[in-house]
Amino acid sequence: MAKHSTPISSRDGALKSPWQAGINPAHHTEKHAPGKVYDVVIIGAGITGLTAALLLQKAGKECLVVEAETPGFGTTGGTSAHINTFADTTYAEAQSAFGREGAKLFADAVNEGFALIKENINTYKIACDFEFKKGYVYAEDPEQVKQLDELCKGMLDVGLDCNYNEDIPVPVPHQAAVVMEKQAQFQPLKYLQGLEKAYLQAGGALLTHTRIESVKIENKIHLAKAGEQTFKAVKVIYATHVPPGITIFSFRCAPYRSYVLGVKLKDDNYPDALIYDLQEPYHYFRTHTIDNQKYLIVGGNDHKTGHDDPEKQFADLEKYVRKYYKVAEVGYKWSSQYYIPVDGFPYIGHIDGIYCATGFNGNGMMLGSISAKILADLILGKKSKYEKVFSPGRIKPVDGFSEFIKENADVAYHFVADRFGIHKSDSLKRLQPGTGKVVEIDGEKIAAYKDETGEIHALNPVCTHAGCIINWNGQEKSWDCPCHGARFDIDGKVLTGPATKDLLKINADEN
Template structure:
């Protein structure tokens, strides 16, 4: 695997192909006792885009990032930019009506355009390229789904056509062609937003985890360690808002697996390619430091469920079945949240104080939806109306059609509250844990999340997730402890990697 000594930090052991980029160091003044127009929590594509828009609009803003810019999902994306989404337009119409489906399509288009506008205005060199996308079906059942995707796209005005050929060696029976798609380098893009925001007077505080938010006299006060930040409005751009809230039951956490490989032939596809399998595969190529690479992703599953090692093994097997691979250069996984009714939640956060906003539930389409969410939230902070406020309202009543999906995604949450406490069969001793691995073990009647480092030292943690009390599982690939209920993730030292928790796992002194 490719490694880099000077690279972007990330939320797991495996580095993405984008994170070999050198980190951007910009000095930030201490916030002091100022009252900001808006505090933005989270330094991914949503947070930085919203912060930049607000700062350009004359607002006085500050952005906090729990780790470093590019650490989370934006740094782990496969960076496809599309006019279509994982939720099909017919599915959106079924849940939100024809007008809702058209609005959803328009929102995706505007998110796409927001990226292009930023690239043009800030003269960003982020490897942006216009592309053609192909979506193909391998059997009759998939072909029927493909027909629905075609009809739905036509109905909402998204450009699509029937394809007679697809640049793939996979056998297929039917295919669609989407012109006007794109790809880019997400970290180069993010760093350019970071520079633009700082140049406009914005303040960024990295390694600053907001642990609590309170309100005094209509002013929100965020506390992060010894730092206290006052703001009139707050945006949570943290992928999932922290703490116990309605989104724990409206959004299901998923991990997606990606590999970047070198081909023997040097024959790389110049397009974006997607199949219709469940979960589907997505393919494109990109040149990193003068080296052309094939990027293939898929094998998604709920966070903390199934076997990440098997997911990577199966993904590599799939790639080698259709491509002449000479070497696997990168492999990584990334997290996203699937909304129960198919559309993201963007706006005033339910049950929170007025002026606290959030954005979540992007499914696998974070680049476009994160960008349009930033525009929507910036408008709301500035007191401007957005045509998407009602459609993406986080307090919207769930459509009846989504109830089955709601039950399916949340049934296992209740199971893990009980089964992980009373059904732990791996009663291993600490001495049986191999170096470089972790396990849930039981010692003197107590369950422990134990990791054995390369020196043989045991790092013992309380396995109870500090978010809602589920028991974490070991992720051998990313060397992390992942919660199977709501997607909180912790490092081997118990430190929070990604939310919705803000509290580390408790360390156990193993004497």
């Protein structure tokens, strides 16, 4: 793995993405006036939150961004940073679910998000390795050829370019391919740092290492609570993927883990394009130069969070790339989390007094950016043509919601003890240093991690969000919840919402 002598920002996993190096976490200005009623409090400093904050601050609103860790800690620090004119929900799928007009609006949103990134780079002179590239999608069998035809027709139907092309710039046998001009790539954390700098220069306030646990409304003022602290605002945006707590989004967005490798090749066979296959889940290839070294960025092997073995996903992905390329070294490997919306479109807008944006699938660079613009427009009292089609209000309460909570609450109810003679347990003796497992001791489940010194870090394995039992992720050294994707570190600290409370620690010293 790559060694870092430069400063490195933190991320919600143990593995480092290549974007983190050179991003100095000490740079963040803690600027906030206690007691003040802000125009807007923005929760979360990823691409969505910081783009929204910059737009609003520039439009004359007084904003406070509150980030649980540091900017880029979430998926923006673990993305693969393709900027596309197409999306995981194809325009053909969009048309069949939302009609021609819906598909056209979706295309406009994706493309406006793309344009906004480019505009910010130009306006704020953000050096972030932005480059236009051609994009290719290829089919490997007759079924995929049909899918490719539909994908291309869908693009043409919404007025976008898509041309058939015999060759693709990856050495994978294929039956058909299309090419799209003017796709792009960039270094997401350098871009984010540029947004942050512009926002702070415009007078915006930013508070890091502060996790918002709840927001309530009193006398038309929003009170966002983080421990003993309360932040006041006229409007609040949750730019945290799904908002914390149990909301209808818990049932309308599914969390997925996705895997990426940064590979050094023995030859110079790096593709100068963005390339995607049509497998399920799909793979993609692109090239990024980091510290004068080219890396082949290869991604895929997505699965629902907490439902598969991350080690196996990395191994399969590496096997896949080795099949086609002469690999000298895997310089980077990392994984991150995205959210699939149940009907294919993101949820952007106003619900229950709060503004939120989620369900971006693997397209959050464009959809996060356009969400920021849509939310800023709504907060500024402007009309947005996207308001209706992406409205979170299109969600209906789900039958069985209360049943689901009850079932899982039972799991939590059974967990009563908080101290065990856990060192007596054979299963813990067998646990290898550096690994974790949910084990059963005296009829009770414990999430146990044995560190390199042999010390056990024992936790209540009941997720503090909705009461599901967490699973060990040995690659990112985290406990991942298979229900709604909440994630915790080895000491139970929340890494990823929608949980806001840490896991309960169990005293492991008892004999």
